[in-house]
Amino acid sequence: MGMTFSFLILAIMTLAGGVAAMTMRRLVHCALALVVSFAGLAALYLNLGAEFAGLAQLLVYVGAIAILIVFAILLTRGGEGEPEGSFSPSPAGIAGAVAALAVFAVLTWAVETSSVARAGAAVAAPQTTMREIGFALMQRYVLPLEVIALMLTAALIGAVILALREKRNEPADGTAQKQGLRA
Amino acid sequence: MISAGAVDQVFVTLKDWIVFHTPAPLQTLVSIVIEVATIIVVFAALFALTTVFERKGLGRMQNRYGPNRVGPFGVFQPIADAVKSLTKEDVVPRAADHVVHYLAPLVLVGVVFLTYAVLPVGRNMTAVNLDAGVLYFFAVGAATELAVFMAGWSSHNKYSLLGAMRAIAQMISYEIPLILSSVPVIMMAGTLSMVGIVEQQARTSGGLAHWNVFTPWGLAGFILFMIAATAETNRSPFDLPEGESEIIAGYFIEYSGFKFALFFLAEYLEMFAVSGLGITLFLGGWSAPFSFLGWIPSWIWFFGKLLTLIFGFIWVRGTVPRLRMDQLMNFAWKFMLPMTLIVIFSAGLWRFLSAAVVGPMPLGGVIRWLVCALVILAPYITLARGLERGRRIEKRVYRYAE
Amino acid sequence: MTPLAGCLLVSALLFSIGLAGALTRRSAILVLAGIELMLNAANLNFIAFWRFGAHPEFLTGLIFVIFSIAVAAAEAAVGLALILAIYRHARTSDVSEITEMKG
């Protein structure tokens, strides 16, 4: 058995968080479950030795995106209004679930038949230091880094413009604006 | 005769001794338990000490005694408080979301305690020496916002929701200057590891330690960091989220008894943690400022600095009035953010102006210091002028108070 | 089952969960959340391939994940801003009711 105990625990936590996020009735609960899933994933990354990616995942997804989602829920009155209708087995919903199941089946099939996945033995965890990641970002991947920076700026401005209220005389909706800046 | 080094490492030695005497399979577990337990006990005790310290300090500032009934000079007051909060009824509003309501204080306290894992409280006294320690600190710290939201939303009370929203907006806004003001330190140290950062500052030359606060960018960064930290921990004058006169107590309005005490604890722990980070980044961590003071144990240095900063927090709380929401936001986005960027630039300049550029040490060092200070001061003055323009400062009129 | 296969299976499961949510939930925010989950599943794949791949010293998968997280942050910000704008306009965030582009 190649998988460690901690991996199993974290995987179950992640998947359970995901399932809860996609099935709970109240949107805020969904968002909190989503946070659990994100945090589990971050822990998975740490478990796999990707320290920086894990911490970045934690910082961005738990610290920023989850808060964004929560704010969006409150601003669209999803937090206090009536809970979204439960899973009445509507044809569309069933079709969606079936499609997702099919996708999962195909993916599992792919993993099972993949020679790469079968051959990938457990190698020793690569020792990557922050210093190496920093050099990689600043030397080999400096152009993508700049592009990402530009894209983030564009997204920031775009989000602010989108979230601004159309009428000028209304009191400024500070929170949405700030969320945009934060991201 | 016990050497200074032995006193310095007394706790480390003790732990090693205990671990050495446990069975081999349990050694890792015991080591972790010892570390966690120590952190919890020490900082909880510090919390207890600080509450009374703060109440008495504030009392002196406001010309009154503060608590002085329980024990000599009231030092046992925290114990009385603890007994009170433990024995009080735990009231949960009927409309509240029970699970989330229950989880929120636990998450908050847990998350805050997690940040202590990477704090070097003394030489060789770090629970986990993470390579990305600073990043870990911020990443874990980001989760506190979520806990605050959970508390505010689950209570189903408009004041608590408002307080939570305020708190999250404020924490997010000030998290950016907080992180950005620590960037220069990371830049100069070349590492994200807290232990590495402290060790670099512990070096001395000419009897003076290399504390970051002694450089212009470090000084400015420290000031900005502490302002952002005050806001981040919802301390006065940035205590809008709990603003008693407006929204009663903010997001933990519907908590009582032990849960309330947990929020209280978390708040103070957060303050200690962020002060500890400030000490680590700017004030040389556990190192002594002058080499001849090196005989004093490192943990005494750390906790001495921590208490000093805490006193600073208390002093500020006793002096400065609360801000308005728009002032708060304007201050964060229009002043703090640009200033932190300028400090980063100044740090880069500091690195560039090495001895090869400005000349040999005594004079060159002074030139380097002055140039970098000027790079920060000139934009600061312009920025401050620009922000003040068109704003009239008048005597405040209390229309209904008199 | 090798660790790599385990990771890939977890990722596949997470992807399917996200897809199911995106396909069945009516709240636009949850659709977005489902998409985020799918994105995270992909990230997990990258990490797994980096960790168990032939050349972990090149850091390719890791760096890709970092960039992917940055993109996700931007995507979430813009997506949620869009949802807010639509909500303000249409007074709903139910994707089954938002079927018109004009209006």
Place this chain on the structure above:
Amino acid sequence: MTHPESVTWIVRNLWLIPALPVAAAGASALLKRSQRRLSAGLAIGSMGISLVLSLMAFAQALADPARRVVTFNWMQFGDQWVQLGWLLDPLAAVMLVMVSFVGLLIFIYSLGYMAHDDNFTRFFCFLSLFAGAMLGVVIANSLLLLFMCWEVVGLTSYLLIGFWFQRPAAAAAAKKAFITTRVGDLGLLIGMVWLYAQTGTLLFYNSGAGCLEQTAVAGMEAHITAAGMAVSTAIGLLIFCGAAGKSGQVPLHVWLPDAMEGPTPVSALIHAATMVAAGVYLVARVYPLMSPDAREVVAWVGAITAIFAACIAVAQNDIKRILAYSTVSQLGYMMLGLGVGGVAVGMFHLITHAFFKALLFLGAGSVIHGCTEDQDIRNMGGLRRFMPVTFATYTCGMLALCGFPLFAGFWSKDAILHAAHGWGVSQGPFYLGAVGALLTAFYMTRQMYYVFLGQRRLAEATVSPAAVAAHEIPAEQIEPVVSARTGEVCIIEHPHESPGVMTRPLVVLAVFAVLLGFVGTPAWPWFQSFLAGESTGLDFGRFSEAGLLPLMVISSLIVFAGLGLGWWFYGRKPILHATDPDALEKIQPGVFHALANRLYVDELYGVTVIALTRFCARFAAWLDRWIFGGAVRIVAWMVTGMGWLDAGVDKFVVNGGFDEGCRDVARGGRLLSHLQNGRVQNYLRVIAVALVVLAAILLWGRRG
């Protein structure tokens, strides 16, 4: 750009002289209305630098009278390059100095004159552009370049005359000036095209290949065209048409007096220094083209203009209009001089006239300015007391214009009369010129008596009491008087002397009006020889040349006679009331009225040219409406009929088939549009299914 090594700096950079004012105009066009000082500073500064450069050019021409030319390629037509360029020769140098100097003085004067105008900035913009274009005309070494600058001059004169366009009269005058000069320019354009066809170049001088040089002119003279004219004659006359339009020669003079509607500095600039001089300068520039036949025409036109305008000037009452007709008359003299005597004679009068006529106009402006914008000389009188500087300088100008001995005008006019006397073809122009001189002295004397001498005749109630109460007018300038007509007490404003910024240019110009003639006296014909590129010395013996001295005496006598006549009619008995009829009117009312109405030339044009044009227009309109319109309408009816037919076919034959098809297509589209129903999750589901199918195919394929 080609310039040999010998070309000096100033020649190479001669283009700066016009370019600077044009640049200043461009800059001040961008200024805001309120930036008055900046715009005036730009204009005056650029003009000052131009003057300095002109003086440098002049010094260069003095040191080296040979003609210097710089040409450059401008534009390619097929395989030919159109070349432009500039030249510096004594003629151009003299004109440069004159235009920039007088222009600069007028600019300075305008500072004071236009000080209260709202559109001060715009004014200086136009003024600079005008001056720049005029300087461009002067230095052009290509008829094309000259024509371009010429047209800019025309445009800016239009803008300047119509500067106060809110006055209908000014707008009309501007239009009139523009259109009338266009008539002449048409001739110039035809001449230019013809010249190009004949010589293949429009460069004046181009080391032997220019159109004014020996080979080209000889070729054109040899070529005989219709009516036995040499081509050069025909082209010369066509070019003269343009010159006549600009210089207000007789058939086309009507615009010039009307142009007085513009601000006075504009009048001075247009009438004295530049625009009208442009025509004369053009003739002088293309003088090699002017065959004797053409010169004869020029001389006759000039002589007739001289006497014709002088007659009209006698009966005018508007101070500027008198000067305007006087200008027309003097331009006639210049043309006469060019026709009978050559370039030097005409140009000499042009230069002296530029100075004293600018002086007179600016003086008139000063008078108008002092008399609260009143231009009627009958309302003036006795201004000598109030405006001493203006009076003194005006007198200098007037004497110079009359040709009073030793004043500038005396020498230049005398040279013309001398040349006319010696003309072999006819003595007619000489006599016309002599009578014109008499009339000149007469009408100027009349003007002097009306304006400056005698006693003050007032238009009543020239000042509103409100203005007095508001202290808009200094107390020493007003006085309450009893109205002669109504018997009421009303307040009048005293005329006042103009500010220094206006009088100082007057003084400078007056000095020149007195002294400038001495550079071209018969004893020391420096000017003439300078233009010819020779050197000369002082030699009083030249006075004794045949007929010169007696002629000078006669011309002096004519002037004295004119002055005396003027005194007889206007000075002997003081003119008491503004409403009194003119002394001449009492004697010969019919003639006087004819003259006062400008000999009905405008009316003549009204019933001839304009009526013809109007008739043509009406005819064209009729043609358009009935003949062409009718044809169009018939075609339209036909088309409409076909359209009906077509529509019938379409409706019942084509649509029957197509509509069904279209309906089917639409039905299909509607069916398909159910797929595109706006439900995002539907799309997503389809994508998921597609993913499954694709992945399955891939996996299956790999397995097999």
